Amino acid sequence: MMVATPPAAPHIPVLLRPILNAIAPVSGTWLDGTFGAGGYTRAFLDAGADQVIAVDRDPLAFEMAKGWAGEYGTRLKMVEGNFAQLDEYASDLDGVVLDLGVSSMQLDRADRGFSFIQDGPLDMRMSQSGPSAADFVNGADEATIADVLFQYGEERQSRRIARAIVADRPFSRTLELAGLIERVLGRGKPGQSHPATRSFQAIRIAINDEFGALIAGLEAAERALKTGGKLVVVTFHSLEDRIVKRFLASRSETRQGSRYAPEALVEEGQFKLLSRKAIGPDDIELSENPRSRSAKLRIAERTGAPSTPFSRKGLGLPRITEMKLI
Template identity: 55%
Template sequence: MKSGRGVGPTDAAGGPARHLPVMLAEVLAHLAPKDAGSYVDGTFGAGGYSRAILEAADCRLMAIDRDPTAIAGGAPLVAEASGRLRLVQGRFSDLDTLAETEGFTPLDGVVLDIGVSSMQLDEAERGFSFRRDGPLDMRMGDDGPSAADLVAELEEAELAHILFTLGEERMSRPIARAIVRARAEAPITRTGQLADIVSRVIRAKPGEIHPATRTFQGLRIAVNGELDELVTALAAAERALKPGGRLVVVTFHSLEDRIVKTFLANRSKAPSASRHLPQAEGPVPSFRLLAKGAVESGSEETAANPRARSAKLRAAERTEAVAHGEGDLLGLRPKPMQRRGRR
């Protein structure tokens, strides 16, 4: 995993963030970089994964990040890699198109580290952290509506839907109600403002996560379309990988892991057959699982790096079957709210 990424649920909403690669040994073991191979690091961050891949084999690597700051920060590693590293600003959901444009396809491996980077959390002006007051932004890139825009414009029911489905916040309705009341008095433009509003609804308890953790998570995922991005990226990797190419994904909360788990289960499932229909029906598996279930961090790593506690790694190897297409991925995408019109 890349330094500066791999931020778990507590950190993703604004907790302490250290630039430590999470499950780096496990990632390299499953990715198995080889000389002359072509790889994509879909979430560059501070470049921890990318550096490790380039050191593990004499290979080529294309690294992608939505954040122009991350791309600029990777310039020293590009120079050090002597032509083996190409940095591209973009979305990892477009990794197949970007890799083809840059002459990297077909790929020997793709690694994705899902979540906000600790560098982004460290910068108060990015608006990801409720522990560091700053503009309520939360955008990983430099385009689209910010968290402040959502808080200002969405109806109460829409806000509650985001907090419940994407933030897994059980108190979503009273929090949304409190946000609507507060914005009627003054615009909510700062992370500190929003954190205070949530903290008046949910009282902090010793030993538990900050009351605003899930609210910030839900808004961040909504602002960046993270779950849709993940679903699209998995299908893009399926198209771009060559037979024997490997896909390694590390996630940090249940919503992401559920998507990856379901995708790989569907793509690795053998066609069904019965005594009435002896010839198996259905698509041929496009992936072979490399690990049964999710791989989790060891006790030494979790003791040294609290972010690793919630990390789950899933990995699979591409077969020779054609890509399945995206028709069966609709169920993996978050269900949109049924809007009833403005009041």
């Protein structure tokens, strides 16, 4: 018997109020690198942006926008692509916004394979192309699987899970893999997150190269923003937030070239932080949208300092540069 996929819950934009407050008055050209359900894009256009260039790597995002996108005419330009290359889509921008991770539409649609609650093909590809989660768990060697689970999911039982995956593969369905992880880790206490949460996050990050895209996207935003332009980033877990925090910290330092001639060699950083600490959801947002609980917002303003190559050292970026599929 075929079981129909229930319709996905609409995606509720996260931290929208503090974003709009921080960037008011909204004007000029913005690039929304994570269009998703279009929540930010619409809000920016409605708040006065002249144009929004909306980028997403998931072609389905634009399919779903067909019903309303026409309302904005040429003020809305949609680009299927990766925000890692956002400076190829636009320059001289007044703002760039990145709302990282997956949308509720992607998570809740069983056929996209992100869910460990609903059964679906073991897919997890945002762009619907390239190696899938099944290719990874069925093809990577045990050490690589363990590294991915540990480094991208902070899963302390990564070695035990990797050993069990290699012994039991191939896997083709999300619930087969979730069930195996539950057998290895045990069910967990009521109120705790599902035992497969960390492993699914890790596999999703790895196959979509989310951290590689994030760093390249931050660098590209630096090149594409005009002086005074705003960079707005919303993250959903500590590993992502650490990358954004360290990038902005290193780019907002004033560097002194020499202690013998400090005035001559002071170099301004490329960004000025608009809030020193990350901004989280308030109680109203938490009660309206429990999924916002781990969201963190960081905002910075581009200075006039020239963009320079960025050293990734010290970013705390897990070192999985290449996935070995066998």
